[in-house]
Amino acid sequence: MKLYGFPPSPNTWKVRAVASHLGAPLELEFVDLSKGASHTSAYLALNPTGRTPTLVDGDFKLWESNAIMQYIASKNANSLWPNDAQKRADITRWQCWQLAHWGAEACQPLTFQRLVKKFMNLGPPDAAIVATATEAFNKGAKVLDAHLAKQPSLVGKDLTLADFAVAVPLFYAKEADLPLGPYAHLRRWFERVSALPAWRETAPQMPAAA
Ligand SMILES: N[C@@H](CCC(=O)N[C@@H](CS)C(=O)NCC(=O)O)C(=O)O
Known part of the structure; x- marks a missing residue:
């Protein structure tokens, strides 16, 4: 299988981390x-x-990062994508939420404004976009923090594709100044997820996310 991707981008990184x-x-x-x-x-x-990213597996071409993660994880039995309809729906729920809200409304605009713009010489952060995205970040982080106060992973006890998808933007928390301070359960969970060797094995060499 071949992945066409840009390693610093969270959407590419999470797919490569899952495969690894x-x-x-x-x-x-x-x-x-x-x-x-x-x-x-x-x-x-x-x-x-x-x-x-885009995956090519023989004649099969697949785009959309979360679909690619599910496809790779479907090839063999594993606990990231358990063969259980309710767990798969639950994982997909968090992956949809990650793309539509956590990523697109919160982490991505903050990372773009504070990290990518600096790296690409695109001028200073837009204060109005930063304010709206910070509000969306806090809204999402509250949901995650309350959920992770009750259970160790997003779907039950074990780590799944849901954790890989939701965690990846937080690797840029420092550079993007993501306000994680008030969310102790979220921070503890991220420490656990980010300790997996697969992230280091696939870590980008470049400092910017796109
Ligand atoms: N929903 C898509 C989002 C993909 C996406 O926005 N990729 C960005 C990098 S994070 C990209 O390739 N942008 C290049 C462009 O739009 O020109 C996914 O999850 O795969």
């Missing part, structure tokens, strides 16, 4: 987003949305 954790062979094809490489005609033939 499961010991699934996954070759990286570097797509340099800083040079617009996801908009070439060759790449658009794989993924017409012009976004990364």
Whole structure:
């Protein structure tokens, strides 16, 4: 299997971390987003949305990071993606929430405004966007903190794809100044998730997230 991706991007990183954790062979094809490489005609033939990551497995092409995580984890039995309809729905619920709200409304705009803009010389953070995203971050972090006060992982006891998906933006917490301070359960959970060797094994060499 080949993953077309940009390693510093959380959407690529979480897929590579899952593959590494499961010991699934996954070759990286570097797509340099800083040079617009996801908009070439060759790449658009794989993924017409012009976004990364994209998985290619033989004739099968799959885009959308959370679908890719589920596909890779479906290849062999494992506890990240248990063969149980309710657990799979529960994991998918958190993955949908991560993409639609935790990522798009909170972590991503804060990371873009405070880290990517600096790295790419795009000017200072937009204060209005930072304010709206900070409010969304606190709203989401409260939900996570209350949930993780009751159980060790997002879905039951064991770590699953849900934890990989929701945790990944927090690797940029320092650079993006994500306000984690008030959320002790969330911080403790992130310490546990981020200690998995798979994150180090797939960690980006570049300092910026896109
Ligand atoms: N929902 C998509 C989001 C993918 C996405 O936004 N990728 C960004 C990097 S994080 C990208 O490739 N942007 C390049 C562009 O839009 O030109 C997923 O989860 O795969």
